[in-house]
Amino acid sequence: MKRRSFLKGTLATGAAAVAVNAGLLTPSTVLAEWNKNAFSAKSTDDALNSVFGSTSAAASGDIKLKAPAIAENGAVTPVTVDASAMSGVESIAILASKNPMPLVCTYNFASAAEGYVSTRIKMGETMNVIAVVKAGGKLFKAEQEVKVTIGGCGG
Amino acid sequence: MAIKIRMRGKSKGGVAEVKALIKHPMESGVRMNKKTGKPYPAKYIDTVKVTVNGADAVDAQWSGAVSANPYMAVKVKANAGDEVKLSLTDNTGETGEETLKLK
Numbered sequence: 097m098k099r100r101s102f103l104k105g106t107l108a109t110g111a112a113a114v115a116v117n118a119g120l121l122t123p124s125t126v127l128a129e130w131n132k133n134a135f136s137a138k139s140t141d142d143a144l145n146s147v148f149g150s151t152s153a154a155a156s157g158d159i160k161l162k163a164p165a166i167a168e169n170g171a172v173t174p175v176t177v178d179a180s181a182m183s184g185v186e187s188i189a190i191l192a193s194k195n196p197m198p199l200v201c202t203y204n205f206a207s208a209a210e211g212y213v214s215t216r217i218k219m220g221e222t223m224n225v226i227a228v229v230k231a232g233g234k235l236f237k238a239e240q241e242v243k244v245t246i247g248g249c250g251g
Numbered sequence: 252m253a254i255k256i257r258m259r260g261k262s263k264g265g266v267a268e269v270k271a272l273i274k275h276p277m278e279s280g281v282r283m284n285k286k287t288g289k290p291y292p293a294k295y296i297d298t299v300k301v302t303v304n305g306a307d308a309v310d311a312q313w314s315g316a317v318s319a320n321p322y323m324a325v326k327v328k329a330n331a332g333d334e335v336k337l338s339l340t341d342n343t344g345e346t347g348e349e350t351l352k353l354k
């Protein structure tokens with residue numbers, strides 16, 4: 097037992113060292129800084145505040161949020177957010193309202209991209225999927241409930 | 252070891268939907284190892300970047316709540332022959348990269 101935790105410890109520190117090395121060796125490839133506050137926020141409001149600096153998003157019918165009404169396996173819930181009907185889409189955030197850390201992912205779009213994202217996310221229980229779209233400096237959102245029959249965050 | 256990525260995409264009327272399948276455990280750091288009672292160490296992709304012919308198109312940040320072996324699709328304004336590049340970094344510093352020439 098002790099040997100196991102010892103091995104685990106060394107592995108973990110090894111990984112951290114690799115991370116540091118990679119960071120030092122390739123500083124030019126470091127992308128936009130990862131928003132740690134937003135991703136560790138425990139509520140959707142806190143997460144939205146960290147990402148967009150505001151929580152007041154207006155519901156919009158122009159956002160097409162496609163998610164299953166019932167997800168058989170919460171660990172792979174397909175979610176598609178299509179805001180290409182809106183102009184000037186700057187970013188899209190996907191949140192799962194009851195996950196321990198609700199913010200799942202954020203996407204920022206340059207002019208060479210359309211406001212469209214499709215991905216698969218983990219959901220621990222039945223909850224709402226929220227898509228927040230920033231377009232023309234304003235926030236819009238769409239929400240849909242997904243019933244999860246098998247959770248995705250347990251072992 | 253580099254992260255493995257498979258990409259597909261086709262341009263239609265100046266817009267290309269680019270799909271990618273990424274091989275990655277996406278361990279959130281929350282899931283418990285029942286034997287030891289400790290969480291599995293976090294290992295997930297945190298930054299994702301898509302460029303078209305070298306110009307930024309999509310910049311994404313992920314948490315551990317994106318499914319294992321992630322699938323991602325985005326739409327970019329690009330024509331046949333354009334090069335779409337996807338690059339990834341995970342929280343342990345591992346990187347992956349794949350370039351796709353649109354048809």
